[in-house]
Amino acid sequence: MDYDFKRYGLLHTPDLGEQNDEDRLDSWIIEAKRPMNLYQFSDENYRITKETVKRVEEAGGCNAVLEIGVCRTNSVSSTSAIITTKRQECKYLGVDKQPNQEDVESNFFFLQHDSGDYEAVSGWVKSLGVEKFDLIFIDGFHSVNQVLKEWKYTEWLSDHGCVMLHDTSIHPGPVELLKALDPKVWKLEQHLLNDHNDWGISCVWKR
Ligand SMILES: C[S@@+](CC[C@H](N)C(=O)[O-])C[C@H]1O[C@@H](n2cnc3c(N)ncnc32)[C@H](O)[C@@H]1O
Numbered sequence: 001m002d003y004d005f006k007r008y009g010l011l012h013t014p015d016l017g018e019q020n021d022e023d024r025l026d027s028w029i030i031e032a033k034r035p036m037n038l039y040q041f042s043d044e045n046y047r048i049t050k051e052t053v054k055r056v057e058e059a060g061g062c063n064a065v066l067e068i069g070v071c072r073t074n075s076v077s078s079t080s081a082i083i084t085t086k087r088q089e090c091k092y093l094g095v096d097k098q099p100n101q102e103d104v105e106s107n108f109f110f111l112q113h114d115s116g117d118y119e120a121v122s123g124w125v126k127s128l129g130v131e132k133f134d135l136i137f138i139d140g141f142h143s144v145n146q147v148l149k150e151w152k153y154t155e156w157l158s159d160h161g162c163v164m165l166h167d168t169s170i171h172p173g174p175v176e177l178l179k180a181l182d183p184k185v186w187k188l189e190q191h192l193l194n195d196h197n198d199w200g201i202s203c204v205w206k207r
Helices: 026-033 043-062 078-083 117-126 142-154 172-180
Strands: 065-068 091-096 108-112 133-138 157-164 186-191 201-207
Touching: 026 172, 043 078, 043 133, 043 157, 043 201, 065 078, 065 201, 078 091, 078 133, 091 117, 108 117, 117 142, 133 142, 142 157, 142 172, 157 172, 172 201
Parallel strands: 065 091, 065 133, 091 108, 133 157
Antiparallel strands: 157 201, 186 201
8 A cells, every 4th residue: 555654653664564464354363362262342441431531532632533443232332332432522523334323422433434435434523513523433344444544543643642552462554653653753552461351452641
């Protein structure tokens, strides 16, 4: 992918080296690192997400959240952690290719679309009057190319804001993205659990 990596605070464009298929999402990292399990989003991931919403709030306010990959049906999910912790006035904007029920009264806005479609997502964000996000949670399709497209949304991150990525111990996109972060631009907090009930979660803050 032709990618202006410097513009997005990266040291290089992440790739899979000789495997050379940045759209794939297969098990090579899963097999290498951890066994499969049913609890990808662990209780600890849930706790960390809630805590991060509070930290962002204390750092300068959590007024708008963008989540890529939405799950309202599971009580232990990033979506649930965010919407049960944010202030009512904070706008939640979720994007997923699967349908979801919007709840405008609760400031829960939803776009059913491919999260990598910058034009569509940015047009929708603008139409809702949002210019900055204080939390961006990336948890959609985890290939390298898809995560790179979604990483462009970090241009909208407020100075005190945080980007969270799920599956940072497992899937090619988040794993390679973290390796490419420019430490002069970003401060990385990785939470890699060792009980196998977890696929890894990370917080990326602006320096
Ligand atoms: C692992 S789930 C994550 C949901 C939620 N963050 C959670 O904590 O459970 C991944 C989600 O990404 C969505 N997804 C996958 N590829 C996508 C794409 N190209 N565009 C938008 N959403 C996508 C799937 O429909 C699914 O709901």
